[in-house]
Structure formats: structure tokens, C-alpha cells
Amino acid sequence: MKNENWDDLKLFLHVAREGGLTGASEKTGVSPATIGRRLLALERHMGRGLFVRRQTGYSLTRDGQALLTHVVAMNDVAQSIGAWNEHVHQLPAVRISAGSWMSHFMAVNLDQLWTPADPFRICFKTAEIRLDLAHREAEIGIRNRYPEGNTLAARPIGDVAYAPYCASHFNMVRDCNWVGIGADDAVTPSARWLLAQKDLWVTVWANTPRMLHDLLRSGAGRGVLPCFVGDADPALLRAGDDIKDLYHRQWIVMHNDDRHRPEIRTLVERLAQLIEKQQPLFRGQRPRT
Structure with missing residues (x-):
């Protein structure tokens, strides 16, 4: 077998489970005539008879039974992938606003900020202009000055030369x-x-x-x-x-109402620890001459 169409294999699975074209049509919304044509094309492509066709319904041949075992396993995997993908889209996303240089630094050190096992997603919003954290254009901002107003919280993370x-x-x-x-x-x-x-x-x-x-x-x-x-x-x-x-001080800035969210607190702590470890580099104490 090669290049089998997964949609055709799913139709095969429905017909095998329902015992005929009518039941499979009710499950899939595809007309019985179309399902019949696609199953014939699948059998010709594979060079094997998959069904015994009777007026009372469809029953599997020996080759059909063997294929059903493989298709059931494929369908289980596809369903697990679909469930995983749906779960991923339900995870909270943390948007980080930073300039080009800090965004580059975070990208190079991404494994110290986020892993696929974390219960949140991360979105970098790179721009030299500041996004408005007070109006939730991002959850976290890396800034070169302390924020104005009482809606934002800030944490110093060292100096930049x-x-x-x-x-x-x-x-x-x-x-x-x-x-x-x-x-x-x-x-x-x-x-x-x-x-x-x-x-x-x-x-x-x-x-x-x-x-x-x-x-x-x-x-x-x-x-x-x-x-x-x-x-x-x-x-x-x-x-x-x-x-x-x-030479200036650098800050992690976030909205007061967001700073206690677990995903934001986790990311802020990791980012602060990463930059603290690299302070000699940020302060210009490792010159290349």
C-alpha cells in the first residue's frame, strides 16, 4: 500500500462498523453512492477485495479484516492527536512585548523560559515601540524605564550597557x-x-x-x-x-491584575533569573577586544 487517502480509509472504517453504505452515510454525511464509488476505487488501488457485498449489507473479507485492524489503530492515534491539539489551543497564552535585542536574547535562551510541557503558550511581540500593557496589548513587557500609572507593576532586572x-x-x-x-x-x-x-x-x-x-x-x-x-x-x-x-536600568512590567496568574508569575521568575545570571554580559563586563 502507498499513498492511501485517509478520508477513504475513514469511510472504509465507517462501512465496516455500520455494516453497509446507509449507516456509514448517516455517520459521515456523504451519500451512499459516493461512499460506494470511493470504496471501489480504494479496492482497485490496493489490489484487494475488502468487502463481500450482499443485499443485507457489507461484510469484511479476510483482507478487509486485516486492513480494519490497521485503520482502527490509525484512527485511535488521529483522535489522540486531535484531543492533544484541542488541549493546546485551550492553554493560556502569555504575550511578551520587547524590542528586537531582548526578543533575540529570549529566543536564543528559549529553553530556559519555556518548554512544551509547560501549561501555557508563549507569544513574542517584537517592536521598538511600547505596547500598551495597561490596555492588555501584552501580558509582560521588557522596558528601559519604570512604568507610569498605578495599573502596572514592575520588577527591576539589572542594567544594560x-x-x-x-x-x-x-x-x-x-x-x-x-x-x-x-x-x-x-x-x-x-x-x-x-x-x-x-x-x-x-x-x-x-x-x-x-x-x-x-x-x-x-x-x-x-x-x-x-x-x-x-x-x-x-x-x-x-x-x-x-x-x-x-546606560540604563531594565524592568519587567506587567498589569497589576495579571501578575499573580500562575503562568505569568512563572515566566517572570524564569526571565528574571536568566537575566540575573547574565548580568556581567548585560553590563558590558565581558568585552571582546
């Missing part, structure tokens, strides 16, 4: 050009800082942090990255001292 970086093959003696985020897309402090440095020669612009990273790796120039990104990339080197003006 920034520095200029370039590709390991970039000639820092000969070339002085920089790579930045264009003015229309410069929503982060690091992107705006570079725009404010009038004495730096920016020759290549990107519109996303991910593209900026790729351009730096290609040797397009110097650019500003958080140290937990730049120092972790073996293709990059520090191209100068850390930038004190960009």
Missing part, C-alpha cells in the same frame, strides 16, 4: 564611517544618540535593529549595540568605550 562595535575585519585605523538607524525609524535611545553626534560620519542607514546588526557584521562601519548583543557575537569587536549616556 551600550558600546560601539564593528566587524572583526573592519579597518578601524583606515575607515571612520558609521552605520545607524535612519531618522524616520530612530525610536530607541541608542539610535537617537548616534543621530545627535554631529562629528560622526554615518554612511549607511538601516531601518531595523536586526538590519543594523547584519550591516555591522558585514563590515559596513561602526555602530552602537547593547553590550549583551555585541559582546556575545564572535563576528564583532568593541570599537570604542562603552557609552555612559545610554
Whole structure:
């Protein structure tokens, strides 16, 4: 057998269980004539007679009995998969709002934040602009400042340093050009800082942090990255001292009404522990020179 249609095998199963086309039609909503045609096509495809057809009903041949054993097992597996899939969609989803760099860090370390055995799903919402946690656009946010208002709760998770970086093959003696985020897309402090440095020669612009990273790796120039990104990339080197003006505290933010939900509490605790273990990297204490 090969390439059997599972829908045809399910029709075979219904006919075998109901003993005829009429009963199978009532179970499936497929007309008796259509079921009859599809069973004949199945028998021709397999080269085996599966039923003895009588006016009183359909009974299985020896080959039909053997096939029924396999189809029943397949149907049991299909039903268990369907039940599992339905259960998955009933699990609560936790949406995490973060910028490109923190989203990348969480993706690389996903196994320390979530496993398939967890009783919740996880959804990353990556954007440089802040989603509105107060109005439930996400359940958890990674932020660079303490939230305003009394509807949100926040937990500090350490500090973040920034520095200029370039590709390991970039000639820092000969070339002085920089790579930045264009003015229309410069929503982060690091992107705006570079725009404010009038004495730096920016020759290549990107519109996303991910593209900026790729351009730096290609040797397009110097650019500003958080140290937990730049120092972790073996293709990059520090191209100068850390930038004190960009050093900031980082926070996990959530809605006051959500912070005691088990799935949110679990994810916040795991995220805090993960970042705490990596604080030397986040604070720029592991430079690659």
C-alpha cells in the first residue's frame, strides 16, 4: 500500500462498523453512492477485495479484516492527536512585548523560559515601540524605564550597557564611517544618540535593529549595540568605550491584575533569573577586544 487517502480509509472504517453504505452515510454525511464509488476505487488501488457485498449489507473479507485492524489503530492515534491539539489551543497564552535585542536574547535562551510541557503558550511581540500593557496589548513587557500609572507593576532586572562595535575585519585605523538607524525609524535611545553626534560620519542607514546588526557584521562601519548583543557575537569587536549616556536600568512590567496568574508569575521568575545570571554580559563586563 502507498499513498492511501485517509478520508477513504475513514469511510472504509465507517462501512465496516455500520455494516453497509446507509449507516456509514448517516455517520459521515456523504451519500451512499459516493461512499460506494470511493470504496471501489480504494479496492482497485490496493489490489484487494475488502468487502463481500450482499443485499443485507457489507461484510469484511479476510483482507478487509486485516486492513480494519490497521485503520482502527490509525484512527485511535488521529483522535489522540486531535484531543492533544484541542488541549493546546485551550492553554493560556502569555504575550511578551520587547524590542528586537531582548526578543533575540529570549529566543536564543528559549529553553530556559519555556518548554512544551509547560501549561501555557508563549507569544513574542517584537517592536521598538511600547505596547500598551495597561490596555492588555501584552501580558509582560521588557522596558528601559519604570512604568507610569498605578495599573502596572514592575520588577527591576539589572542594567544594560551600550558600546560601539564593528566587524572583526573592519579597518578601524583606515575607515571612520558609521552605520545607524535612519531618522524616520530612530525610536530607541541608542539610535537617537548616534543621530545627535554631529562629528560622526554615518554612511549607511538601516531601518531595523536586526538590519543594523547584519550591516555591522558585514563590515559596513561602526555602530552602537547593547553590550549583551555585541559582546556575545564572535563576528564583532568593541570599537570604542562603552557609552555612559545610554546606560540604563531594565524592568519587567506587567498589569497589576495579571501578575499573580500562575503562568505569568512563572515566566517572570524564569526571565528574571536568566537575566540575573547574565548580568556581567548585560553590563558590558565581558568585552571582546
